[in-house]
Amino acid sequence: MSEIKRIEVGPRMSQAVVYGDTVYLAGQVAQGKAGASVGEQTKDVLARIDALLATAGSDKTKLLSATIWLTDMGRFAEMNAIWDAWVAPGCTPARACVEAKLASPSYDVEIAVIAAR
Structure with a gap:
């Protein structure tokens, strides 16, 4: 049985959890x-994802899936321009993007990913 490793553990959630060869990141916002x-x-969110994946022994070339929440789908192209420049060519994950209210009105985008190690 694989050990569960938790990264940046808080009282409510961990920012990343590693189980076996899979890394699960919590939804990241632009703090x-x-x-x-x-x-x-x-x-800012993608830089945070890069850092958490590195801590977990992974990187963006090993992304399996991504879920993106935007407060306004009218900003989809703006987010995608940054995403497209960041994601590794040929290593794009399965992805979903939806419009939703986020935990704070100062956040307009949240991204959660799952990656292999």
Whole structure:
């Protein structure tokens, strides 16, 4: 049986959980860019994802799936421009993107990913 490794454990959730050769990231928001444009928030979120994946022994070339929540689908193209420049060519994950209210009005994008190690 594989060991469960938790990264950045908090009272409510862990930012990442590793089980076997799979890495599960919690939904990431732009803590450093709250209130900024969707593009700036997306860059911040993706940098956070890169850091968490590295800590877990993975990287964006090993993404399996991604779920993206936007507060306004009218900003879909703005988010996608940043996503498309970040995602590794030929390594795009299965992906869903939906419009939703987020935990704070200062956040306009949240992204959760699952990756292999």
